[in-house]
Amino acid sequence: MCDKTSRTLVRAMPRVVVPGKSDPLHIPHRSRHVPPDAWCDYPQPIPPAWTELAARRGFRIARRVRDRYHVVLECLSCGAHTAVKVFTVRDAAVRCGGCAARAREQNAQGAGLTFLRRDPESRHYGYFRAPCGHTVRRQFELIQRVRDGKTGLRCSVCLVAREQDEARAHGWDRIGPDPVGNANYRHYRHPCGHVQRIARGNMQHGQCDCARCGESWSSKPSTIYLARISLPGLAGDVIKFGYSAHPHKRFKHQLGLPKSTRVRFLRLLDMPSGHAACAAEKAANACLARNHPDLVVPQAIYGGLINVRSEIYWPALRPVIAAEMDRISRQTSAS
Ligand SMILES: [Zn+2]
Ligand SMILES: [Zn+2]
Numbered sequence: 001m002c003d004k005t006s007r008t009l010v011r012a013m014p015r016v017v018v019p020g021k022s023d024p025l026h027i028p029h030r031s032r033h034v035p036p037d038a039w040c041d042y043p044q045p046i047p048p049a050w051t052e053l054a055a056r057r058g059f060r061i062a063r064r065v066r067d068r069y070h071v072v073l074e075c076l077s078c079g080a081h082t083a084v085k086v087f088t089v090r091d092a093a094v095r096c097g098g099c100a101a102r103a104r105e106q107n108a109q110g111a112g113l114t115f116l117r118r119d120p121e122s123r124h125y126g127y128f129r130a131p132c133g134h135t136v137r138r139q140f141e142l143i144q145r146v147r148d149g150k151t152g153l154r155c156s157v158c159l160v161a162r163e164q165d166e167a168r169a170h171g172w173d174r175i176g177p178d179p180v181g182n183a184n185y186r187h188y189r190h191p192c193g194h195v196q197r198i199a200r201g202n203m204q205h206g207q208c209d210c211a212r213c214g215e216s217w218s219s220k221p222s223t224i225y226l227a228r229i230s231l232p233g234l235a236g237d238v239i240k241f242g243y244s245a246h247p248h249k250r251f252k253h254q255l256g257l258p259k260s261t262r263v264r265f266l267r268l269l270d271m272p273s274g275h276a277a278c279a280a281e282k283a284a285n286a287c288l289a290r291n292h293p294d295l296v297v298p299q300a301i302y303g304g305l306i307n308v309r310s311e312i313y314w315p316a317l318r319p320v321i322a323a324e325m326d327r328i329s330r331q332t333s334a335s
C-alpha cells in the first residue's frame with residue numbers, strides 16, 4: 001500500500017467504468033452523478049509542469065478527461081486510475097481511489113468484517129458483512145475504531161434475536177425498543193396481553209414481574225373475577241371478566257378508571273397460579289366473544305374510561321360467565 005493512505009483515505013470513492021476503457025475510474029464523491037461517458041478523453045497535450053507536480057505526489061497523469069480542468073491520475077503504487085481536477089494535484093492530500101479502496105478493505109478485515117459496498121447516499125457509510133453473516137451499515141470511521149480495538153461492533157439483528165430469547169426464557173415477548181427512548185430499556189408483552197417497559201438487565205436476570213399479573217405472577221396464586229362497573233356518563237353498567245393476582249389493586253390503580261366509578265365484585269374465583277388463571281381466562285374470553293358477539297361492549301363505548309381493549313360485556317352475559325366460572329372451578333379442583 002502506498003503512503004497516500006492517510007486516515008481520511010478509508011472513506012469510499014465512487015467508481016465508474018468509462019466506455020472504451022478497461023480500468024475502472026475512481027471519481028470524486030461530488031461527481032458521483034456525472035454519467036460515465038462524460039469522463040471520456042479531452043484530447044489536449046499535458047503541460048510538463050503538471051506531469052512534474054503529479055510525480056511529486058506519487059502519480060502519473062494518464063490522460064486529460066471531460067474538460068480542460070480534469071485529469072486522470074495513475075497511482076505509482078497501485079496503478080489505479082483516479083479522476084481529479086487539475087488544481088487538486090497541487091494539494092498534497094490528493095487521493096488515490098485504488099489505495100483508498102484497499103485501505104478500506106483491510107480496515108474491514110482488521111475489524112473482522114467483509115466490505116460489501118459503499119452507501120451511495122452517504123460517503124461516510126458503507127455496508128459490511130458481519131461474522132454472523134448479517135449485513136450491517138456502519139461509518140468507515142467506526143470500522144477503523146473497531147480495528148484499533150477502541151470499540152466493538154454489534155449486529156443489531158443478532159442483538160434483537162438474543163434479547164427475544166432472553167425474554168422468552170422468562171415468558172415475555174420482546175416487541176420493540178423502549179417507547180420512551182431509554183437505551184437500557186425495551187418494550188415487552190406478557191402472555192396476559194399487558195405491555196410494559198423493562199430494563200434489559202432485569203429481563204436477563206428474570207426480574208421482570210408483570211404489572212398486571214403481579215409478583216412472580218406465573219407461580220403465585222391468582223384470582224379470576226367478575227366485576228360490575230358503573231362508569232360515569234354511561235347509562236347502563238358493564239361487566240368485566242378477567243384475572244389478577246390482586247383484583248382490588250388492579251381496579252384501583254391499573255385500569256385508569258375515573259374517580260367516580262363504582263366497582264362491585266360479583267364473584268372471585270381463587271386459582272392456584274397466575275399461569276392457570278391466565279390460560280383459563282384467555283380461553284373463556286375468546287369463547288365468550290365468539291359465541292356472544294352482540295353482548296361484547298364495543299370499545300368505542302368505554303374507550304378512554306377503562307384502560308383495556310376487550311373483556312367488557314353487557315350485564316346480560318352474566319349467567320353465561322357464571323356458568324363458565326363454575327366450569328373453570330370444577331376443572332381446577334379436578335386437576
Ligand atoms: Zn494507489
Ligand atoms: Zn447478526
Ligand SMILES: [Zn+2]
Nearest residue numbers: 190192210213
Ligand atoms: Zn401479565
